[in-house]
Structures are given as C-alpha cells and as structure tokens.
Amino acid sequence: MKGYHLGELEELVLLIVGILNQEAYGVSVVEEIKGQTGRKVNISAIHTVLNRLEEKGLLTSAMGGATEERGGRRKRLFSLSASGRAAINEVKEVRNRLYDQLPPLALDFSHG
Amino acid sequence: MDKNRTYYPPKLADRFLEFYCLPELLEQIQGDAYEIFYMDLEEKGLAYARWRYIFHVFSFFKWRNISLSKFINQKSNQGAMVRSYFKIGWRNILKQKGTTFISVFGLSCAVGCCIVAYLFIANIWFKGLNQPYKDEIYQLVYTAEEADGPITYGTVAEPIAELIPENLNQVKNQTQVLLEFPLLIHNNESFYQRSLFVDPSYMEMFEYRMDFGYPGALEETDQVILTKQLSEKLFGDKHPIGQELALVVNGEERLYKVGGVMADLKDMVMFTFDLLVNVESHPGIKPDIPLKDAWSRELWTFIQVEEEADMARIESEMASFTLMQNQINPDKPYVKMSLIAYPDIIYNVGKIQRGVRDFLGIGPQILLGTIGLFILLLAVFNYINLSVLMASKRLKEIGVRKVIGSKREQLIFQFLSENLLICFFAIFLGCLMAGFIFLPGFNEIASKNLQIDLFRDKNIWIFLGGMLLAITLISGLYPATYLSSFKPISILKGNQKIGSKSVFTSVLLAFQFTLAIISMVAGIAFVQTNYINSQRDWGYSSADKIIVNVPESKDYFPLKNKLSALSTVMEISGSQDYVGNWIRDKEVFLRDEKYEVDFLTAEANYPEMMDLELREGRMFNSDLITDTQESILVNQTFLDRLGLDFPYEGEVTIDSADYHVVGVVDDFHTTFFSNGIEPMVIRASPDTTFNFLTLKMNPGSAEGSMEAVKKIWHETVPRGLFEGKLQTEVFEREIADVNGITKLILFSATLSVVLALLGLFGLVSLNMAAHIKDYCIRKVFGANVGDLSKKLLKRYVIIWGVAAVIGTVVSSFLISSFLDSFFAFHSGVGIVPIGFSLLILFGLIFGTVASQTWKVIKANPAVILKSE
Known part of the structure; x- marks a missing residue:
C-alpha cells in the first residue's frame, strides 16, 4: 500500500481536528495545540497545513459560524474525512509496530 | 467585548x-x-x-x-500551451520551407543592413563612452565675446593646468591634451602622424588596453605609446618596446623610445591618434616664455573630479582663472569658464569651437539609416504578405481551433509565436551576415573599423532585442489579428476568401515596388553621374604634370633649380596653392563692396602652363613688371557673380592694393565636383617662394619621371615628407569616396529589388498553387499561353503602374536632393535613371510571373484535375 506521507505538523493538526470534532477552524486549532502540547504555532502555518490536508483529501470543510469577534465573517470548519481517519490509524499502526521492535534498553548485551 | x-x-x-x-x-x-x-x-x-x-x-x-x-x-497551466504554440510554429516553418526561406532570407538581409547602419551611427554617438570614469571627467571650456556673439571654445590657456591643483577642490586628476601632426622619422622613413601630447595622468583617467608595455610608460618624458596600427606599420613583426623613433615638432627633432603599444582601439575612442607623447617633451611648452605668450597658447584640458563632487562649486572656483586670464590678456577676455561633462561632448559638436569632436557627418548617417529602413520595410512587407497567404492553407486549422474553443487571443498568440521564431532566426542569421559579409565590405568602402562586439557592447544587445520585438510585432500583428478574425462557420463552410486578392496585399506590393524603384533610380543616377563626371572637362589640361610640395621656403630655390635641370621637365612654376586642391579664400573689394573669392597666388607662367583656357583679354606676361604688381586674372564665375563685363576698367582692391583685370579664363575645377565653382582671382606674384612646384613634363613622361623627381627632392630636402603627385590624380581620393558610396547604393538597390521580387515570387507561386485547378480548367476550355499570362500578369502590371507613378514622383524629388547633397555637378534624375529602373522592374516582374505561368503551361490538366 502507498501509505500516507504525513509531516509532523500535519499529523498533529489532523489529530487535533479529529479531537475538536466539528469545531475545528484556524484559531481553535492553534488554541488546542497550545492547550494540549504547549506548543505555539503560527496561524498562517496552520492555515497552510489545513488547506494542504484538504487538498490531500484527509479533511473536509464547510463554511459556518459567523461570530462578532470575527467581524461577522464565517469560519471554515474542518472535519476528518474517512481517509483522514484511515491515515491516522495507519500512522499510529506504523508507529506502534516500529516501537514494538525497539530493543529493551540497556539490558541486552548481545549487541555491544 | x-x-x-x-x-x-x-x-x-x-x-x-x-x-x-x-x-x-x-x-x-x-x-x-x-x-x-x-x-x-x-x-x-x-x-x-x-x-x-x-x-x-x-x-x-x-x-x-x-x-x-x-x-x-x-x-503556467498554459506553459504547456506555449510550448505547443512553438512546436506547431516550428512544424509550420518546416512544412513551408520555400516561403520560410524567403521570409528569413529577406529579414536577415534587412537585419544585417540595420546592424551596419546602427553600428555606424552608434560609432559616432557612443564613441569613447566605454570609459570607466566617463562620468567623472570634464572638459574645461571658455566663452568669449566675438563679433558674431558669444562663442565657446574647447581649448583653454595652457597655464591654467598648473593652477588647477591649488584652485579647484575635489579634483582627482587632470591632463592636458594637445593634438599635433609632427613628422615621425624611423629608419630614414618619415610620416606625418596624429600625435597627442598628454600628461602621464591621461593614462589614469582614460583606460586603454595595452598589447605591450604598461600605461605608466609616459611617466618618462622620452617614451611614447603607440597604437597597434602604427606599431605594425613601423616595426612589423619586431618587438616594439624599446625601439627608437624621432619626432619633429616646430622644427625641433627629438628622440623617443617606444614604451607601450595599445591594443586595437577599434575606432571606439573619443580621441583619435596614432601615438601618445608626454606633453613635457613638447618643444613649445617651455617654462621660461613670457607670461602673456604662455596664456595665449591654448590646448584641451580635462579634469577628473571626485565622486559626488559639487560641480557648481568647481565651476564657481574657476572664476579665478577667468580673472587671471583677463588681467594678463586683456585684449582677449574670457566671459566665463565652464565645464562640459565627457559624455556630453558629442552633443556639443557644433556649439563648441576647437572642440575634441567637430564633425558629426549627419549625411552618411541619414543615408545608411534610410537604406536600413528601406530594406527592413521591404522584408517586413514580404513577410506580412506571405504569412497572410500561407495562412490560407491553414484556414481549416483556424476554424477547428475556434470551434473547439480557442479564444482569439490564443490564436493571435499562436501566430505571433511563429513570428517570433522566424524573427529570431532572422536576427541570428542577420548577425552572421552583418559580421561576415556586410561589415567587412562596408568597412572597406568607408575605411572604417566597425565590428559587432557582442561581449563588450551591451548596447548592441539592446538594439538586437528591440529589433526582435519590433519586427515580430510589426510583421506579425496584422496577419495575426486579420487571420484570427475569421468566423469559424464561414471558414468551415469554405466561404472564406483570403489573401492574394486583398487590397492590403496590393498596397504593400505597390509600396515594395516603389521602394525598389526609388533605390534603383538612386543607384542608376549615381552611376550616371559618376560616368558624366569622369568625362567632364576639368577646364584645364591635367596631362603630363607633376605637383611637388615644398616643406620649407629655404628649400624652394634649390629644389626649383635642380628639378628644372631634369631633362624631361619642360617648364616649372611655383604656386601658393595648386589647382586640384582647396584654394585659400580672400576678401576682395569692388566698388566698396566686399566679396569672398578664391585667391590663387602663383608665378606669372602658372596659368599658361596649366593650360587654362583664356576667354578674353590676355594671360600674364612674365616680362611685364606691372603684371606682377597690379594685374589679376579672374574666372568667368567671378564676372558672372560680381556682375561685371570684360574689359572692366575699374579696380579690384585686395589687401588695400588695387589691381586691374587683364584677362578672363574659363571656369575650371579646382576642387572635386561635390563643390561648385567659386569666383576666383589669380595673381602673379613677383619672384618669392611658394608652397608647391608644378612641373610640366615632356608628353607621356610624367609617370615615368616620378621616381627621378622623388630622388632629387629627397636629395634637396633630406628630412621631409615627399607628397608629390600627378596632376591627373588630384581627385583620386574623392573619386574613391564617391565610388564607395556608389557601390553602397548599388548594393542596396540590388538587395531591395531582389527582396521585392522574392516577395512577388512567393505571392505568385502561392497564388498559383491555390488556383492551379482554375487555370487547368481554363486550359481545358482552350485558353492559350497569351490568355493565361494576361490573366496572371494583369494585376501585377497594374501594381507596377501605380508604383511607377509614385516612384517617379518621389524619386525625382528625393533623389535629386540626395544628389544635390553629394554633388554640385550631377546628371539629375532624368529620363535615363527613371526609364531604366521602370524597365528593369517591369522585366523582372514579367520574368517572375512568366516562370510561374510556365508551370501552368507545362502542367497536364488531366493529372491535376484528377487529383483531389
């Protein structure tokens, strides 16, 4: 299988969008990443990643939710598509499989 | 919130x-x-x-x-589209080799001509502007009040140079430049060479590439720097550095060593010279001469200012020089001194007296520019006509493209991209043609040294780029917009008529024929004028005469005596100037009115010896003392211009002495036919020394005696330059010049005729290819050769007729004034040039069309009509 080649930030954003579940848009993703990982990410970088993920078909989006603090502008709300979820699963599986193959730390002296 | x-x-x-x-x-x-x-x-x-x-x-x-x-x-989505445009364009070019050849050939000839014209003009206007410090260099000039108003002079008093370091701030460098023509002696051979006497810092201010030696060689006062040409002339293959030569300035001889040789200047420098000499070694520049004399001697002075120097301030600082000059030399005061930026020197030609450049030669520039433009127009028109016609084969393509959804702009782009390809080839080939064919030929005719320097000259790139763009747009815009305007439905139904019969094509063709006629008329008129002038009576007999120069008056009598002892010399006479060269002007007064006339002073036997034709009165009589004191001869023009009749009893006043007119000679040509005949006064001078000696030789012996004369001359004048020549050869240079121009015009006439005919050929053959069935059907129904030719020829004969009328009118005006600018005596634009050119063009048109008619005549209707 071809596999999904996700960048580190892409993977993170994908997960966050999944977590936010219907409430994911630029600012909320930035906030969530900050809240969950303590990492400050620039809004424009998030926009780039969101758009790219949508182009790859891992996210879908719809307009909605105008608020006053946005000057009456609508948000673009992102949600995970089926292949987005599949991508997360696959990435996780690969991670786990690789992790499981790590030799136990410091106890194995056969490979000195 | x-x-x-x-x-x-x-x-x-x-x-x-x-x-x-x-x-x-x-x-x-x-x-x-x-x-x-x-x-x-x-x-x-x-x-x-x-x-x-x-x-x-x-x-x-x-x-x-x-x-x-x-x-x-x-x-960029259309990047592929652009590529496909070019690909299709390329295929089209390959498919239509014949017409492409005509277009590319014509355009590249035109580009070649334009490059030559451009280089010639650029050489005049951009000369010397490749200097790295050109924006820092200024020339000192002064303005003085003359009788005709203020005049600016390019030279300033010589001591000013010494005052510059103290009085002017922000000046980095300075140099004096003095042009002289000293006699250069090397290995017992002597030449007059253009020498610039300069300060050593000249080589720092101006950059020259050196072949040998180093630019600082002038620091030594006994060293000179030669140009490559002079070094090759003097030393040939020998290593030039350290070779010795002597210069004679103001009668003083000095020995110099060669300290450097410059690389070929390629005629791209502001100053033209053969060698550079340190100004301190100039015998005229002496520190101990009286102040007033030093200030009245003038030369060019240049300064190099620091970057971002305040020019207004420097100019105001120069006021001190003006003051000083006016104190020392009150009879010749400066009004003010000013600076002229080095790059502006060229724009001040004509405004400044005694400047570095005093001649622009607008005439040749216009001539070459016009030729370039003519050829370019011809080629572009060819291309327009052909590409419209060629597109008739592609009508379906246009239709299908449009139906599929091509926008008009896309079609235009398609056509323009093909154009760009063709023009690119044309420019490329044009460069090659110019570099290998046109320029060498032109350089020989014009004795120039023009070259295409793609590496160092960035202007040529701008020019070529501009050309590419201009030709592409001019030649491509009309066909592209015209062809893309068709309605697909009429194309696909087959209703669209195109091309060969269009009025536009006819207009362009008529214009081409007109250009061809004009250039042919110019060529033939020039040849005719040359022929007539070569047959023209010079007004005296030039046969069997030798003119020799007398460099110094002390040599005059020894030379005269020794030469008259030569057995082949029949008669000898001295003169101030000689017939066949410029004669100096003089003001004469007649009835208190001032006239400017040519004034020839000579020995009493000179007019008779020159075989001037006596019209009225008598020649000088050497035995009459009064003849050398108060008698003059005049030419016919003198009488006509001054409104006199012979015998004229009044007196002509010259230099406040009165003279009687004793005789009238027929007009004779003392300068070439480019100049008219001026009123002339010949005065017999009592036995003094003259600048020239004219020898009348035994019939037929002049040429053979030249060596003997030269030998005697060198024996008498050991150090001098022999400038003897036959009287028959006095106009040789002018004749060579005129022949060069004639060649140039004939070449351009030929080229324009060839281009016009190529265009015609393309039109006729394409037309023929499109209508061959038409003609075959006519043939089947019994049309004979006459009918077919008439049918084909009719249109072109009409166009020829129109062009003939316009061409005759235009050329009789244009070419007459063109001839006027070259000759005072010419044949004019008569029946001969016009008749000949019309006939030649008609014959060629007839031949071109006939060659195509021949195709129809030979064609087998059965074969052609059967094929689909």
Whole structure:
C-alpha cells in the first residue's frame, strides 16, 4: 500500500481536528495545540497545513459560524474525512509496530 | 467585548490583506486574524494586538494565499500551451520551407543592413563612452565675446593646468591634451602622424588596453605609446618596446623610445591618434616664455573630479582663472569658464569651437539609416504578405481551433509565436551576415573599423532585442489579428476568401515596388553621374604634370633649380596653392563692396602652363613688371557673380592694393565636383617662394619621371615628407569616396529589388498553387499561353503602374536632393535613371510571373484535375 506521507505538523493538526470534532477552524486549532502540547504555532502555518490536508483529501470543510469577534465573517470548519481517519490509524499502526521492535534498553548485551 | 466597538485592527494592514489575498480564502483568513486580534486585545492590550495583526498579515502573505498565484497558476497551466504554440510554429516553418526561406532570407538581409547602419551611427554617438570614469571627467571650456556673439571654445590657456591643483577642490586628476601632426622619422622613413601630447595622468583617467608595455610608460618624458596600427606599420613583426623613433615638432627633432603599444582601439575612442607623447617633451611648452605668450597658447584640458563632487562649486572656483586670464590678456577676455561633462561632448559638436569632436557627418548617417529602413520595410512587407497567404492553407486549422474553443487571443498568440521564431532566426542569421559579409565590405568602402562586439557592447544587445520585438510585432500583428478574425462557420463552410486578392496585399506590393524603384533610380543616377563626371572637362589640361610640395621656403630655390635641370621637365612654376586642391579664400573689394573669392597666388607662367583656357583679354606676361604688381586674372564665375563685363576698367582692391583685370579664363575645377565653382582671382606674384612646384613634363613622361623627381627632392630636402603627385590624380581620393558610396547604393538597390521580387515570387507561386485547378480548367476550355499570362500578369502590371507613378514622383524629388547633397555637378534624375529602373522592374516582374505561368503551361490538366 502507498501509505500516507504525513509531516509532523500535519499529523498533529489532523489529530487535533479529529479531537475538536466539528469545531475545528484556524484559531481553535492553534488554541488546542497550545492547550494540549504547549506548543505555539503560527496561524498562517496552520492555515497552510489545513488547506494542504484538504487538498490531500484527509479533511473536509464547510463554511459556518459567523461570530462578532470575527467581524461577522464565517469560519471554515474542518472535519476528518474517512481517509483522514484511515491515515491516522495507519500512522499510529506504523508507529506502534516500529516501537514494538525497539530493543529493551540497556539490558541486552548481545549487541555491544 | 465592549472594546470591540471601539478598536479595530490596523487599517492599512487590513487593506493590504484584502489586496493580496485570494477571494476564496479571504473570509477565513481575515476572520481568524480578527479573532486573534480581539483575543490579544483582551489579554495583552491594543499595541500588542495591533502589532500581532500586522505580523499575521505578513505571515499570511504566502504564495498560495496570494491572488496573483491563481492568475499565474492558470497561465503556467498554459506553459504547456506555449510550448505547443512553438512546436506547431516550428512544424509550420518546416512544412513551408520555400516561403520560410524567403521570409528569413529577406529579414536577415534587412537585419544585417540595420546592424551596419546602427553600428555606424552608434560609432559616432557612443564613441569613447566605454570609459570607466566617463562620468567623472570634464572638459574645461571658455566663452568669449566675438563679433558674431558669444562663442565657446574647447581649448583653454595652457597655464591654467598648473593652477588647477591649488584652485579647484575635489579634483582627482587632470591632463592636458594637445593634438599635433609632427613628422615621425624611423629608419630614414618619415610620416606625418596624429600625435597627442598628454600628461602621464591621461593614462589614469582614460583606460586603454595595452598589447605591450604598461600605461605608466609616459611617466618618462622620452617614451611614447603607440597604437597597434602604427606599431605594425613601423616595426612589423619586431618587438616594439624599446625601439627608437624621432619626432619633429616646430622644427625641433627629438628622440623617443617606444614604451607601450595599445591594443586595437577599434575606432571606439573619443580621441583619435596614432601615438601618445608626454606633453613635457613638447618643444613649445617651455617654462621660461613670457607670461602673456604662455596664456595665449591654448590646448584641451580635462579634469577628473571626485565622486559626488559639487560641480557648481568647481565651476564657481574657476572664476579665478577667468580673472587671471583677463588681467594678463586683456585684449582677449574670457566671459566665463565652464565645464562640459565627457559624455556630453558629442552633443556639443557644433556649439563648441576647437572642440575634441567637430564633425558629426549627419549625411552618411541619414543615408545608411534610410537604406536600413528601406530594406527592413521591404522584408517586413514580404513577410506580412506571405504569412497572410500561407495562412490560407491553414484556414481549416483556424476554424477547428475556434470551434473547439480557442479564444482569439490564443490564436493571435499562436501566430505571433511563429513570428517570433522566424524573427529570431532572422536576427541570428542577420548577425552572421552583418559580421561576415556586410561589415567587412562596408568597412572597406568607408575605411572604417566597425565590428559587432557582442561581449563588450551591451548596447548592441539592446538594439538586437528591440529589433526582435519590433519586427515580430510589426510583421506579425496584422496577419495575426486579420487571420484570427475569421468566423469559424464561414471558414468551415469554405466561404472564406483570403489573401492574394486583398487590397492590403496590393498596397504593400505597390509600396515594395516603389521602394525598389526609388533605390534603383538612386543607384542608376549615381552611376550616371559618376560616368558624366569622369568625362567632364576639368577646364584645364591635367596631362603630363607633376605637383611637388615644398616643406620649407629655404628649400624652394634649390629644389626649383635642380628639378628644372631634369631633362624631361619642360617648364616649372611655383604656386601658393595648386589647382586640384582647396584654394585659400580672400576678401576682395569692388566698388566698396566686399566679396569672398578664391585667391590663387602663383608665378606669372602658372596659368599658361596649366593650360587654362583664356576667354578674353590676355594671360600674364612674365616680362611685364606691372603684371606682377597690379594685374589679376579672374574666372568667368567671378564676372558672372560680381556682375561685371570684360574689359572692366575699374579696380579690384585686395589687401588695400588695387589691381586691374587683364584677362578672363574659363571656369575650371579646382576642387572635386561635390563643390561648385567659386569666383576666383589669380595673381602673379613677383619672384618669392611658394608652397608647391608644378612641373610640366615632356608628353607621356610624367609617370615615368616620378621616381627621378622623388630622388632629387629627397636629395634637396633630406628630412621631409615627399607628397608629390600627378596632376591627373588630384581627385583620386574623392573619386574613391564617391565610388564607395556608389557601390553602397548599388548594393542596396540590388538587395531591395531582389527582396521585392522574392516577395512577388512567393505571392505568385502561392497564388498559383491555390488556383492551379482554375487555370487547368481554363486550359481545358482552350485558353492559350497569351490568355493565361494576361490573366496572371494583369494585376501585377497594374501594381507596377501605380508604383511607377509614385516612384517617379518621389524619386525625382528625393533623389535629386540626395544628389544635390553629394554633388554640385550631377546628371539629375532624368529620363535615363527613371526609364531604366521602370524597365528593369517591369522585366523582372514579367520574368517572375512568366516562370510561374510556365508551370501552368507545362502542367497536364488531366493529372491535376484528377487529383483531389
């Protein structure tokens, strides 16, 4: 299988969008990443990643939710598509499989 | 949230975001930015929030967010399209080799001619501007009040140079430049050479590439720097450095060593010279001469200022020089001194007396420019006509493209890209043609040294680029817009008529024929004038005469005596100037009116010996003392111009002495036929010394005696340059010049006729290919050779007729004034040039059409009509 080649930030954003579940848009993703990982990410970088993920078909989006603090502008709300979820699963599986193959730390002296 | 009403994100940044952002993305991006702004406003205050907003606006300024990216993306989507345009263009070119050849050949000839014309003109206007310090160098000039108003002179008093370092600030470097023609002696051979006497710093201010030696060689006063040409002339293959030569300036001889040799200057320098000499070694520049004499001697002076120097200040500082000059030399006061920037020198030609450049030669520039333009127009018209006609084969392609959804712009682009390809080839070939054929030929005719220097001359790139663009657009725009305007439905139904019969094509063709006629008339008129002038009576007998120069008056009598002892010399006579060269002017007064006339002073036997034709009165009589004191001869023009009749009893006053007119001679040509005959006074001078000796030799012995004369001359004048020549050869240089121009015009006439005919050939043959069935059907129904030729020829004969009328009118005006600018005596544009050119053109048109008619005549209708 071809596999999904996700960048580190892409993977993170994908997960966050999944977590936010219907409430994911630029600012909320930035906030969530900050809240969950303590990492400050620039809004424009998030926009780039969101758009790219949508182009790859891992996210879908719809307009909605105008608020006053946005000057009456609508948000673009992102949600995970089926292949987005599949991508997360696959990435996780690969991670786990690789992790499981790590030799136990410091106890194995056969490979000195 | 109350703050929301009161505070807004920075307006400018917001507007910038709206300006660049893709419309689809704008809402979400701006929304997010606003949201963050208000969040920041709550948390950290207004200033921070604003700053962050601006930061975000810039961080969103990414390629994919910019609305331009969409535009470019769409176009780059068409990158493949552009490639396909060129691919199709290339295939079309290959498919139509014949017409492509005609177009490319014509255009490249035209480009070649234009390059030559451009280089010639650029050589005049951009000469010397490749100097690295050109913007820092200024020439000192002064203005003086003369009788005719203020006049600016390019030379300044010589001592000013010494005062510059003390009086002018911000001057880095300075040099004097003095042009002389000293006699150069090397290995017992002597030449007059253009020498520049300069300060050593000249070589720092102006940069020259050296072949041998180093630019600082002039620091030594006994060293000179030669040009490559002079070094090759003097020393041939020998290593030039250290070779010795002598210069004779003001009668003083000095020995010099060669300290350097410059690389070929290629005629691209402001100063023309053969060698550079240190000005201190000039015998005229002596420190101990009286102050007044030093100040009245003038030469060119240049300064190099520091970067960003205040020019107004330097000019005001020069006022001290003006003061000093006016104190020392009150009879010749300066009004003011000023500076002329080195690059502006060329624009001041004519405004400045005694400047570095005093001659622009507008005439040849116009001539060459016109030729270039003529040929270019011919070639471009060919191309327009042919490409419209060629497109008739591609009508279906245009139709299908349009039906599939091509926009008109895309079709135009398709045609223009083909054009660009053709023009690119044409420019490339044109460069080759210019470099290998046209320029060498032109250089020989014009004794110039023009070259295409693609590596160092960036102007030529601009010129070629401009040419490419201009030709592409001029030649391509009409066909492209015309062809793309067709309605697909009429094309596909087969109703669209195109090309050969269009009025536009006929107009262009008529214009081409007109140009061909004009250039042919010019060529033939020139040849005719040359022929007539070569047969023209010079007004005296030039046979069997030798003129020799007398460099110094002390040599005059020894030379005269020794030469008259030569057995072949029949008679000898001295003269101030000689017939066949410029004669100096003099003011004469007649009835208190002033006239400017040529004034020839000679021995009493000179007019008779020159075989001038006596019209009335008598020649001088050597035995009459009064003849050498108060008698003059005049020419017929003198009488006509001054309104006199012979015998004229009044007196002519010259230099406040009165003279009687004793005889009238027929007009004779003392200068070449480019100049008219001026009124002339010949005065017999009592036995003094003259500048020239004219020897009358035994019939037929002049040429053979030249060696003997030269030998005697060198024995008498050991150090001097023998400039003897036969009287028959006095116009040799002028004749060579005129022959050169004739060649140039004949060449361009030939080229324009060839181009016009190639265009015609292309038109006729394409027309024929399209209508061959038509003609075959006519043949089947019994049309004979006459009918077919008439049918084919009719249109072109009409066009020829129109062109003949226009061409005759235009050329009789244009070419007459053109001839006037070259000759005072010419044949004019008569029946001969016009008749000949019309006939030649008609014959060629007939031949071209006939060659195509022949195709129809030979064609077998059965074969052609059967094929589909």
